[in-house]
Amino acid sequence: MNSFSPVTGAKELKVPSIAITNAVTAEVLDRSSAPEVVNPKTGHVAVQMLFRATLRMDQQVRHFPFDCQWLAITVSLKEEGCARNRSFLFQYCEVDEGLSLDEWYLCPEPAFSTLTKQDAPSIQDTVMCGLLIRRASRYYVVNIMLMLGLISSIAFAIYTVHVSLFWERAEVFLGIFPLIVIFKMSAQAKLPRVGYSTKFDRFATACQMLFLVIVMGCMAASFITNVPTWFRPCDVAAETLVYEKLTLLADVEHYCCIALIGLWLAWIVRFSYQARQVQLLDPVQNFQSRVPLKLQGHGAPPGSTEASVEGLAPTLSVLAQEEKKRRRSRPSLFTALGIFGEDKQKMK
Known part of the structure; x- marks a missing residue:
């Protein structure tokens, strides 16, 4: 691209093949027959392609139901034996203002990531762009998690029954356990x-652990009070010992109940605080991505004459910054080209 004729060069310019790599099915509905000259002074040419595709995305839901997701389109550049070293320059992504998704809040700014073939999993220059969405967690918190926590907390009603009345206690937790299972x-x-x-x-597991701890504690208390009568059923001393143990166990269970309630409320407060902190995170920080994410519109301010390198991959943006410093007085080609490159040191 050292010498480029806008008229004849556009026809001879080889257009690289572009593929949507995360598509299950994809087809090209329309494309330009040849590159079109946009700016003859800078050699800016453009090719338009219209795709229709069904996309597949693997999502991480470790923070469910307080998670954020990235609905990204992954586009890769195939060199096909071309000697030129080309790459993507992401410029912008348009989103329909009427777009809405059930159960999700849309982040107003699209997110993108540009990778060189050395960093991309597909060993091809790749650009990923799309919407960041945040799950509306109110339904899960109010209708599922809150009810599950209340049902599990009913298990504390076992302590209102005296420690000697094991079968009455058994009726309580035998009624609660199927309710927890059916609800889940x-x-x-x-x-x-x-x-x-x-x-x-983790919240559901904590509810089940609370129920099991209470039930196992009641079974242990019943076992301790009944052991003496199993070996000496007609001994008056054994009955006196059982009575003394019942009095002691009643006091112990009283303090255990207070301790369990305190631990349970502390855990609920801690879980709620962590969930709130996750929801207050910026969507880019909340989303667990293995690629560096950037929000669109955080580059050079509108109307600036400086070349923006926000759409370049990190390894290429360093070269572009150096090129921009050396050629600050001249218009830079990569500000206009969506596909740039061959010899980055000779760009004009």
């Missing part, structure tokens, strides 16, 4: 099925 199974259809624990899974 009814909500299972709305929960993500993944091989790791989410925040909801």
Whole structure:
């Protein structure tokens, strides 16, 4: 691109192949027959392509139901044996203002990431752009997590029954346990099925652990009070010993109940605080991505004559910054080209 004729050069310029790599099905509906000269002075040429595709995205839901997701389109550049070293320059992504998604809040600014072939998993220059969305967690918190916590907390009613009345206590927790299981199974259809624990899974596990601790404690207390009568059923001293143990266990259970309630409330407060902190995070920080994310519109201010390198991959932006410093007095080609490159040291 040292010498470029806008008229004849545009026809001879080889247009690289572009593929949507995260598409299940994709087809090109329309494309330009040849590159079109946009600015003859700078050699800016453009090619338009119209795709229709069904996309596939693997999402991380470790923070469910307080998670953010990135609905990204992954576009890769195939060199196809071309000797030129080309790459992507992301400029902007337009989003329909009428777009809305059930259960999700849309981040107003699209996010993008540009990777060189050395950093991209596909060993191709790649640009990813799309919407950041935040899940509306109110439904899960109010209708599932809150109810599950209340049902599990009913297990504290066991301590209102005297320690000697084990069968009356058994009726209480035998009624609560099926309720917990049925409620969780009814909500299972709305929960993500993944091989790791989410925040909801940790909350549900804590509810089950609370119930099991209370039940096991009641069974241990009943076992302690009944052991003497098993070995000496007709001994008056054994009955006196049982009475003394019942009095002691009643006092111990009273303090254990207060301690469990305190621990349970402290855990609920801690979990609520962490969930709130996750929701207050910026969507870019909340979303767990293995690629560096940037928000569109955080580059050079509108009307600035400086070349913006926000749309370049990190390894290329360093070269572009150096080129911009050396050629500050001249218009830079990569400000106009969506595909730039061959010899970055000879750009004009």
